[in-house]
Amino acid sequence: MLSCRQLISSRLFQLRKKSILARVRASDYVEVLEEQGDLLKYPQVWLRDNCQCAECFHAATKARRSHWERGPLNVEVSQVTYNPEKKQLDIIWQDEHKSTFDLGWLRERDFGESTRKRYLEQVYKPSAQLWGKSEFKTVRREFQYQDVIQEDAVLKDWLEALAIQGFAILKGAPNDINVTKHLAKRIGYIKRTTYGDVFEVKSKPNAGNYAYLMTPLPLHTDMPYYEYKAGINILHTLVQSESKGGANTLADGFNVASQLQKLHPKDFEILKTVPVNWVDIGHDGNDSKPFHSLWRAPVICLDVDGRFTRINQNTTKRDSRFSVPLEQVVSWYKAYNKFLEIAQAEAVEFKTQAGDVFVFNNLRMLHGRTAYEDAPGNKRHLVGAYVDWDIIYSKLRTLKFPNAIA
Ligand SMILES: [Zn+2]
Known part of the structure; x- marks a missing residue:
């Protein structure tokens, strides 16, 4: 994990200039620091579980299609970057699987209390x-x-x-x-x-x-x-x-x-x-x-x-x-x-x-x-x-x- 964090920190300067910063923290979480200072925080296991690629997710039926024998606990992020043009988070996992997450999609699924409350009340x-x-x-x-x-x-x-x-x-x-x-x-x-x-x-x-x-x-x-x-x-x-x-x-x-x-x-x-x-x-x-x-x-x-x-x-x-x-x-x-x-x-x-x-x-x-x-x-x-x-x-x-x- 240490090598991974070093890799990420080498990118921090570049990302900071683009106002949105993505990083892996304390091995369990991926953090996204937004322009206005909001910190979005996602467990790595949750991101991998909810990978939206065609191999992991069947868009037509809105169904998870990845078959985890014991749940996706043991795969960690190798590299995470924010793509400001596409407004998405690009992740490369240690098993070389690749995921991309739309920032809007991530915001709607923020684990913060106000987002959860809004979803429960409105939806x-x-x-x-x-x-x-x-x-x-x-x-x-x-x-x-x-x-x-x-x-x-x-x-x-x-x-x-x-x-x-x-x-x-x-x-x-x-x-x-x-x-x-x-x-x-x-x-x-x-x-x-x-x-x-x-x-x-x-x-x-x-x-x-x-x-x-x-x-x-x-x-x-x-x-x-x-x-x-x-x-x-x-x-x-x-x-x-x-x-x-x-x-x-x-x-x-x-x-x-x-x-x-x-x-x-x-x-x-x-x-x-x-x-x-x-x-x-x-x-x-x-x-x-x-x-x-x-x-x-x-x-x-x-x-x-x-x-x-x-x-x-x-x-x-x-x-x-x-x-x-x-x-x-x-x-x-x-x-x-x-x-x-x-x-x-x-x-x-x-x-x-x-x-x-x-x-x-x-x-x-x-x-x-x-x-x-x-x-x-x-x-x-x-x-x-x-x-x-x-x-x-x-x-x-x-x-x-x-x-x-x-
Ligand atoms: Zn996937």
Whole structure:
């Protein structure tokens, strides 16, 4: 390595005159000192792993094609130079392999905190804007159904609202039972569940689900009993109840979790660690296949970056079997009670009209409904469908970055 560093330092003077300086430091890193003084720093192993030459990288499929038996740990840089005309870094490795890296490509992959943060926020997932009852009016976004169907820019804004505020309302949808299907198709693909590809929410004789009654529906998320829980819920109001009830209730579950964390940190810890058994046993209607869905997960789930990623809450689907040690049970109930207390205090109420499509993040939003009364000639009727976040984020990225390269 010493000989290599001597070789590099002999070039420093020349490079410095050209304002951008590239060098190997401490054997593990290649450093690029930019004109404005920013220092970009890349592990040699990462550069070799991500060599963009035709032998190592298949551009058409954006795939690494080099086959490392144990990873590219043992090949070191022999020579590194910056080519100011081509704005690229030229590397010759000790095994005589050659790599070139475009400076712009390298900048986008800088390991510095601000570059990483920008990528995660702009490309990976936009940060959720948590909101409480008093902020509901400012976070409430409305879009015209036809604009979402016809204009990509509006589709993008709508999907961003779902990712950031967690919900949005589409106005002016036609009186057509296929509206939710059209919206799911506009995003990508519908999610099929044990309740079909679309489900009708109306009071039904022999209801197979508590939601199909006229009783109040407490704040909940759908399908906590699925490992792959439905991402968004698309609820199209075909007929709204003329009775006093039938209003939607909504609370930002991430905000509820965040408040619990601040106000009652011990209860927060319990709700994010103690797994609850969520269950759904039955059949949807008389002619469907029977199901027995079961998933164990805490009420509050965080992702690898420590951000809220999923809330599980559904009183009607919480199993009497609670598969945790006895001593965890009572403290869990106390913590759960605090969570529900905050949720109820932060819940807003509004009533959709016929032609409204209420769409929300089912991993985040606690939602419910007030009791209502059907009358002859006025039967409340909603149609719902689900789409997964993998499909939504993918669509959002293609809309935001139509010319994305690897
Ligand atoms: Zn290569």
